[in-house]
Amino acid sequence: MEQVILLLMGVIAVGSALGVVLMPNAIYSAMMLLLNLLSLATLFLLLHAQFMFAAQLIIYAGAILVLFLFVVTLLNPEGEYIFRDKRRMQRAATISFGLFLGAMLVGAFLAAFNKTQPVFVSTDGTNGSFGSVEAFGIDLFTRFLLPFELTSLVLLVALIGAVVLGKRK
Structure with a gap:
């Protein structure tokens, strides 16, 4: 199970990194960066590097990304209207994908702190x-x-x- 999560998070990390570069909108690019940072945090957790997991979430996904979004919205006054999307299928797919990633993160978190797991050597x-x-x-x-x-x-x-x-x- 851990190998499947590792492979899936690696694919998501690479795909979201490409999305950061290829997105035409800066806000969407920042959201792809958030997905990338969350997948990298999950990889740190799978490697039993709990400190790096916490630092990745608190520092990068929390503080740095908020700073980037602040600068992007400061420079783009139309940014407040960017999330108005009338496509229901896209919204449903986004919500379900987010819930899936959240479930994967919780599963990786539980697997990393499971006492039956071997200690990292x-x-x-x-x-x-x-x-x-x-x-x-x-x-x-x-x-x-x-x-x-x-x-x-x-x-x-x-x-x-x-x-x-x-x-x-």
């Missing part, structure tokens, strides 16, 4: 501490400090550039 000699807060903190502030700070700088520059370009129109 690392092959690189870290004694199964992969995904723990301690291992994440050590890696973040040693090996990945520079890429982490550069990523935040690139996101800040992109946000400022989007606001400046949006104000010109």
